[in-house]
Amino acid sequence: MARPALEVADIFRTHGPHWRQVQHGHLSLGQLKVMSAIEQCRSAALGGHSLRCPACDHAQIAYNSCRNRHCPKCQGSQARRWLDARQTELLPVDYYHVVFTLPAPIGALAYTNKAVIYRLLFQATAETLLTIAADPKHLGARIGMLLVLHTWGSAMTHHPHVHGIVPGGGLSPDGQRWVACKPGFFLPVRVLSRLFRRLFLERLTEAYGNGQLQFFGEHVPLADANAFAEWLAPMRSAEWVVYAKRPFAGPAAVLAYLSRYTHRVAISNQRLVSMDQHQVTFRWKDYRAKGRTRYKTMTLDADEFMRRFLLHVLPRGFHRIRAYGLLANAERKANLATARALLTQPAPPVASEPVPDVIAQPAAEPSPATFVCPHCG
Numbered sequence: 001m002a003r004p005a006l007e008v009a010d011i012f013r014t015h016g017p018h019w020r021q022v023q024h025g026h027l028s029l030g031q032l033k034v035m036s037a038i039e040q041c042r043s044a045a046l047g048g049h050s051l052r053c054p055a056c057d058h059a060q061i062a063y064n065s066c067r068n069r070h071c072p073k074c075q076g077s078q079a080r081r082w083l084d085a086r087q088t089e090l091l092p093v094d095y096y097h098v099v100f101t102l103p104a105p106i107g108a109l110a111y112t113n114k115a116v117i118y119r120l121l122f123q124a125t126a127e128t129l130l131t132i133a134a135d136p137k138h139l140g141a142r143i144g145m146l147l148v149l150h151t152w153g154s155a156m157t158h159h160p161h162v163h164g165i166v167p168g169g170g171l172s173p174d175g176q177r178w179v180a181c182k183p184g185f186f187l188p189v190r191v192l193s194r195l196f197r198r199l200f201l202e203r204l205t206e207a208y209g210n211g212q213l214q215f216f217g218e219h220v221p222l223a224d225a226n227a228f229a230e231w232l233a234p235m236r237s238a239e240w241v242v243y244a245k246r247p248f249a250g251p252a253a254v255l256a257y258l259s260r261y262t263h264r265v266a267i268s269n270q271r272l273v274s275m276d277q278h279q280v281t282f283r284w285k286d287y288r289a290k291g292r293t294r295y296k297t298m299t300l301d302a303d304e305f306m307r308r309f310l311l312h313v314l315p316r317g318f319h320r321i322r323a324y325g326l327l328a329n330a331e332r333k334a335n336l337a338t339a340r341a342l343l344t345q346p347a348p349p350v351a352s353e354p355v356p357d358v359i360a361q362p363a364a365e366p367s368p369a370t371f372v373c374p375h376c377g
Helices: 008-022 029-040 076-087 104-110 114-134 189-209 217-223 225-236 251-261 302-310 332-342
Strands: 048-052 059-063 095-101 144-152 158-167 169-171 178-180 242-245 272-275 279-285 295-301 321-325
Touching: 008 029, 008 272, 008 302, 029 302, 076 251, 095 114, 095 189, 104 114, 104 158, 104 217, 104 225, 114 144, 114 158, 114 189, 114 321, 144 251, 158 251, 169 332, 189 225, 189 242, 217 225, 279 302, 295 302
Parallel strands: none
Antiparallel strands: 048 059, 095 158, 095 242, 144 158, 144 321, 169 178, 272 279, 279 295
């Protein structure tokens, strides 16, 4: 694939040094490390290795990747390895796409409490799905799910939400039957939304009581318990957005979806349009518009572009891809074997170990690169 004309790395290299000076003391160590990694990715700063054509002896230097999970250039190979492992775990059933979104006020609070609130988002989402699915009034089965955290909207604003891929059914309580969803219907969205709201707010209140939340800027008054309770009150009756899409058209469509979502970053290099001495222009999708008018361009000051990009740096060691229920790591293999037996599907070939979703460091020994000689082809 040809190198994009403009990359996030170019923006950081051009505008980053001055912005770091202006923002001194306001950027976290994690954000500074992400900027540095992206700036140095596939450059001489990280070293490289020589590729030589055995036919014509042409030599070419290939620089090492930073392998940071926030880098737009470093997600492709990780995604491919991760997807190869997931491919053997697909069952011959419908799969559903669900989305659980935090209200804007809580999303704003999450920016300074990422580890706590993102963890609560995962927990409340998983418990909601597991609880409603286990209810005999709805499905009456133990289900599994794969959840992926996204913290951005198309314009890189802070918009925490979880995407879920869920098989359309699960094991009966005694593990002797596969209980399938009704065709084209997973679980009632309104019921999911109500339980999600209650579970999340209960856990958020508990985290507040345990002193796990920090308050800065406009949120400083919320350190007072009465002010926090008053701030939280409207969200107890507000509508919380939970969305369930129709089932995918087969396992191949599930993998195609996963390839777009699991290792995505706040903005890809392909969406960048132009950069000058002061501004950056990029493509974005306005979901409130209809048809082709959804696709627009936005121009931001370079400082604002970098600020928005770095909003989405995750806490060190925080896993943004998590599995629950039947697909939880500890029992995944046994549960899938049981499900396949009940669905009379043969076991797939053994897959390679899944790739953990952690902050990776530059590899001391680069993996062999695929080299196509520009002279010999």
